[in-house]
Amino acid sequence: MLDYQFKKGELYSFITGKASIAIARRLQKKFNAHGLNLTIEQWSVLYHLWKEDGKSQQELCNATFRDKPSITRLVDNLERSGLVKRVPSENDKRINKIHLTEHALLLHEQTMLLAEETLKEALEGVPAEQIDLCKEVLQKVYDNLTL
Amino acid sequence: MLDYQFKKGELYSFITGKASIAIARRLQKKFNAHGLNLTIEQWSVLYHLWKEDGKSQQELCNATFRDKPSITRLVDNLERSGLVKRVPSENDKRINKIHLTEHALLLHEQTMLLAEETLKEALEGVPAEQIDLCKEVLQKVYDNLTL
DNA sequence: AGCATATGGTTGTTTATGCAACTATTTAAA
DNA sequence: TTTAAATAGTTGCATAAACAACCATATGCT
Numbered sequence: 528m529l530d531y532q533f534k535k536g537e538l539y540s541f542i543t544g545k546a547s548i549a550i551a552r553r554l555q556k557k558f559n560a561h562g563l564n565l566t567i568e569q570w571s572v573l574y575h576l577w578k579e580d581g582k583s584q585q586e587l588c589n590a591t592f593r594d595k596p597s598i599t600r601l602v603d604n605l606e607r608s609g610l611v612k613r614v615p616s617e618n619d620k621r622i623n624k625i626h627l628t629e630h631a632l633l634l635h636e637q638t639m640l641l642a643e644e645t646l647k648e649a650l651e652g653v654p655a656e657q658i659d660l661c662k663e664v665l666q667k668v669y670d671n672l673t674l
Numbered sequence: 675m676l677d678y679q680f681k682k683g684e685l686y687s688f689i690t691g692k693a694s695i696a697i698a699r700r701l702q703k704k705f706n707a708h709g710l711n712l713t714i715e716q717w718s719v720l721y722h723l724w725k726e727d728g729k730s731q732q733e734l735c736n737a738t739f740r741d742k743p744s745i746t747r748l749v750d751n752l753e754r755s756g757l758v759k760r761v762p763s764e765n766d767k768r769i770n771k772i773h774l775t776e777h778a779l780l781l782h783e784q785t786m787l788l789a790e791e792t793l794k795e796a797l798e799g800v801p802a803e804q805i806d807l808c809k810e811v812l813q814k815v816y817d818n819l820t821l
Numbered sequence: 822a823g824c825a826t827a828t829g830g831t832t833g834t835t836t837a838t839g840c841a842a843c844t845a846t847t848t849a850a851a
Numbered sequence: 852t853t854t855a856a857a858t859a860g861t862t863g864c865a866t867a868a869a870c871a872a873c874c875a876t877a878t879g880c881t
Contacts, residue, residue: 538793545816546815549820550688569836595859599860622859642685646678649818655678662684671797715866732830741870767829767875768877824881825879837867
């Protein structure tokens with residue numbers, strides 16, 4: 528049993544994830560500044576399709592920690608923006624395979640550079656070993672709550 | 675200049691704040707399970723009012739890292755639920771002082787216990803010094819992006 | 822005093838989330 | 852084989868976020 532005590536403001540910011548909110552906002556601003564008409568949430572879906580195109584919506588749910596309705600609507604919006612296309616699976620008529628368009632492929636490199644740039648700004652002055660430890664703790668937290 | 679390299683999935687989860695999303699979801703489930711008709715976002719506003727009642731909406735913006743429209747609507751919903759009351763300031767007619775109701779005072783202890791319980795579950799098996807370091811890193815990230 | 826500017830708050834619009842209820846297809850079991 | 856249960860996806864509803872435009876009050880400057 529853990530008896531670690533958070534101070535007042537810390538508990539709040541640990542629960543609300545102040546830091547990651549700031550990171551996402553910064554990245555979104557970069558997207559906007561570069562005229563990319565793309566939300567962070569939409570980018571997070573593309574992110575997984577760039578790794579492997581043609582994932583099903585259910586696979587995107589698992590990859591992005593979102594529920595099915597959320598993915599349905601994100602794919603709706605991505606399709607409306609001409610970034611992906613739903614392709615019904617041959618084997619299983621229930622499944623939609625989500626495929627990237629040419630336009631989405633063009634966004635890959637640029638947005639990844641902006642994401643890396645954002646993280647560099649975020650982690651400026653933090654030693655690599657502390658980043659590693661922090662990642663470990665956050666992964667452990669995630670595992671504790673989901674496994 | 676930092677040349678730390680994230681691995682594929684790590685970059686994504688660092689930006690999206692996987693861990694804090696999981697914490698907030700767990701806490702929300704606890705609220706629901708206890709029949710508390712309260713969102714985490716609403717709780718986060720009450721949290722700052724429990725520390726100091728009668729804050730203005732602008733002060734709540736600063737405390738919760740939200741913009742003015744977000745606070746307007748959160749206060750709308752809290753008022754509709756009978757948890758807070760807007761009281762126009764005497765000195766400055768532009769300002770609304772937000773005051774807790776009796777009902778909101780009753781929620782304080784219970785919800786804080788649930789929040790602490792959630793963090794205990796989240797941080798199970800993580801040594802205290804690692805938690806401290808992780809907090810420091812996240813604070814540094816926040817400062818890097820907002821100062 | 823009078824006007825420009827800053828500050829506090831609200832409203833409209835678009836996008837996203839969580840939950841429950843629903844349809845369609847597939848798989849498993851009686 | 853027919854029926855029940857699981858799986859994939861969609862829709863409706865309530866809540867929330869970001870941004871821009873807006874109104875009202877206060878402050879500062881000339």
